[in-house]
Amino acid sequence: MNPAVGVIALVLVSLATAAIGFYGLRISRTTGDFYVASRTVKPWWNASAIGGEYLSAASFLGVAGLILLSGTDALWFPVGYTAGYLMLLLFVAAPLRRSGAYTIPDFTEARLDSRAVRRVTSVVVVVVGWLYIVPQLHGAALTIRITTGLPAWVGSVAVVVVVCLTVVAGGMRSITFVQAFQFWLKLTALAVPVLFIVFTLAGDGSAAVAPAVVNPTGLAPAGPYQNISLLVALLFGTLGLPHVLVRFYTNPDGHSARRTTLIVLGLLSVFYLFPTAYGLVGRMFAPELARSGQADAVVLLLPGQLIGGTAGDLLSALVVAGAFAAFLSTTSGLVVSLAGVISQDVLGGSVRGFRLAAVVSAVVPLGFAVMTDSLALAGSVGLVFAFTASTVCPVLLLGIWWRGLTDAGAIAGMVTGGVLCGGAMVWGTVLGAAGTPFWLAQPAAWTVPAAFAVTVLVSRATKHRIPRTMSRVMTRLHTPERPLVTER
Amino acid sequence: MTRVRVTAPRSASRPARESREAAEESEVGQVFVRSLIRSQLRLALVVAIDFMLILCAFPLLLAALPGLAETRIAGIPFDWILLGAGIYPVIGLSAWLYIRTAARNEARYRDLAGDE
Numbered sequence: 001m002n003p004a005v006g007v008i009a010l011v012l013v014s015l016a017t018a019a020i021g022f023y024g025l026r027i028s029r030t031t032g033d034f035y036v037a038s039r040t041v042k043p044w045w046n047a048s049a050i051g052g053e054y055l056s057a058a059s060f061l062g063v064a065g066l067i068l069l070s071g072t073d074a075l076w077f078p079v080g081y082t083a084g085y086l087m088l089l090l091f092v093a094a095p096l097r098r099s100g101a102y103t104i105p106d107f108t109e110a111r112l113d114s115r116a117v118r119r120v121t122s123v124v125v126v127v128v129g130w131l132y133i134v135p136q137l138h139g140a141a142l143t144i145r146i147t148t149g150l151p152a153w154v155g156s157v158a159v160v161v162v163v164c165l166t167v168v169a170g171g172m173r174s175i176t177f178v179q180a181f182q183f184w185l186k187l188t189a190l191a192v193p194v195l196f197i198v199f200t201l202a203g204d205g206s207a208a209v210a211p212a213v214v215n216p217t218g219l220a221p222a223g224p225y226q227n228i229s230l231l232v233a234l235l236f237g238t239l240g241l242p243h244v245l246v247r248f249y250t251n252p253d254g255h256s257a258r259r260t261t262l263i264v265l266g267l268l269s270v271f272y273l274f275p276t277a278y279g280l281v282g283r284m285f286a287p288e289l290a291r292s293g294q295a296d297a298v299v300l301l302l303p304g305q306l307i308g309g310t311a312g313d314l315l316s317a318l319v320v321a322g323a324f325a326a327f328l329s330t331t332s333g334l335v336v337s338l339a340g341v342i343s344q345d346v347l348g349g350s351v352r353g354f355r356l357a358a359v360v361s362a363v364v365p366l367g368f369a370v371m372t373d374s375l376a377l378a379g380s381v382g383l384v385f386a387f388t389a390s391t392v393c394p395v396l397l398l399g400i401w402w403r404g405l406t407d408a409g410a411i412a413g414m415v416t417g418g419v420l421c422g423g424a425m426v427w428g429t430v431l432g433a434a435g436t437p438f439w440l441a442q443p444a445a446w447t448v449p450a451a452f453a454v455t456v457l458v459s460r461a462t463k464h465r466i467p468r469t470m471s472r473v474m475t476r477l478h479t480p481e482r483p484l485v486t487e488r
Numbered sequence: 489m490t491r492v493r494v495t496a497p498r499s500a501s502r503p504a505r506e507s508r509e510a511a512e513e514s515e516v517g518q519v520f521v522r523s524l525i526r527s528q529l530r531l532a533l534v535v536a537i538d539f540m541l542i543l544c545a546f547p548l549l550l551a552a553l554p555g556l557a558e559t560r561i562a563g564i565p566f567d568w569i570l571l572g573a574g575i576y577p578v579i580g581l582s583a584w585l586y587i588r589t590a591a592r593n594e595a596r597y598r599d600l601a602g603d604e
């Protein structure tokens with residue numbers, strides 16, 4: 001691939017991101033603007049922004065790569081990523097919006113009336129955020145290496161610099177515009193090349209005699225345990241992701257939080273058809289990419305390989321731009337939510353504290369990313385979902401729906417889930433991909449039930465600690481707002 | 489069951505928020521709130537469980553009818569179409585049904601608790 005193509009695409013996306021970010025600066029004035037855009041964002045804007053923020057390196061590059069490697073088993077990844085939003089809609093969206101809190105730690109503190117719970121939740125949220133930023137930076141490193149031939153770290157550093165500039169300049173208000181723009185950029189960047197490829201192949205007549213779907217690596221299909229465990233992680237991990245939750249506070253009320261989620265589900269359903277198509281086309285026409293260990297780059301390499309020439313270069317540039325939009329949007333969403341947590345807990349919640357915290361929350365994972373090597377992107381993000389599902393999810397679900405939750409139960413559950421799932425992740429890394437038993441490689445199926453069980457049992461044993469404010473908080477979470485919300 | 493009657497006519501200038509909280513902290517208000525939470529939870533669980541059953545039915549269907557996965561539509565194997573595109577409409581439909589019913593539950597609560 002022509003190296004200039006990658007560089008130009010990267011520069012254009014960074015400039016567009018920064019430009020929209022600075023435009024937003026003129027509007028944001030107060031602390032409220034900085035954190036949650038003063039809760040005045042319309043559902044369509046907000047849904048595009050949520051989609052933009054959610055579709056990360058794992059969705060843009062990783063899903064197609066994993067489908068190329070493991071075929072129909074990997075189709076559960078996009079299904080799980082989308083269905084996670086269904087669970088979010090069913091159990092979390094409206095009550096969380098009505099809680100009136102800015103961040104997950106705000107929510108747990110208000111619900112359980114306890115500073116200790118707040119501190120533990122903050123630590124968990126920061127760990128989740130950092131774990132999730134690392135694969136984004138790995139994706140950026142991979143993209144830069146493959147498309148420009150520059151050293152891999154340039155990609156990670158470029159993403160962190162652009163994100164820090166944008167977030168420090170405008171906070172959430174400009175982030176909302178940036179994210180919405182990046183969703184549509186990502187969708188275009190995947191859809192146009194793959195449609196072009198399909199029509200070109202059909203024009204050649206090669207699609208009419210479409211070659212059989214091959215299994216390029218000869219990997220054995222996953223057993224039912226792996227698929228179920230993966231789905232548990234993805235379905236219940238989404239509703240605890242900090243950058244996803246903070247977006248719900250930008251809806252004006254609970255009902256519009258639900259409508260926004262419905263639009264998000266539609267956007268995601270359309271989006272995930274395209275990585276699936278890339279994976280399938282790759283398996284049919286370019287299976288050698290999987291054998292050479294470049295599966296995660298299939299989205300980047302396919303247009304150049306199957307089309308070639310100037311058209312191939314242009315399409316490659318579009319894909320690279322979309323990939324960088326994915327790294328930038330997810331990283332900036334995570335950085336905003338982490339900065340919100342860190343600045344409120346450590347730095348007193350001022351605008352200057354928020355800016356400082358934003359830089360800290362972007363630079364720490366950069367260190368990790370530069371020191372470590374990238375695994376399969378969709379797989380490593382799947383593990384972050386497992387961790388979230390074992391820590392934040394039980395507290396959030398039980399806090400919203402169960403009157404009996406206590407601060408002791410919440411802390412015990414988060415610590416249990418964190419230790420079990422974190423332990424499995426560390427142990428799995430030590431053993432290496434080949435030596436890890438299946439139940440350790442996909443831990444969610446036992447760590448999530450364990451975390452729920454411990455939370456419930458400890459809460460039962462400490463009934464006297466149920467906060468006195470419980471009924472009032474539960475009422476606020478579940479009753480519709482005044483003035484009357486317009487239906488439909 | 490205790491009946492509560494609001495005897496004094498509510499003045500238009502009284503802030504809505506105050507009356508909302510007063511209504512909800514009373515014993516009767518709490519009965520309504522509990523029943524709202526219970527019906528919303530039941531709804532969420534029913535939709536979630538039905539969705540997961542459908543999700544499980546897809547691979548079981550493919551396993552039960554091995555010929556089905558081999559069938560090709562426009563060159564694309566049927567199992568890819570089913571798992572790669574067929575689940576999304578189910579997700580969207582579940583979400584739409586849930587939102588409609590959840591809004592109806594809230595409207596019923598508002599009728600009961602809000603405007604005695």
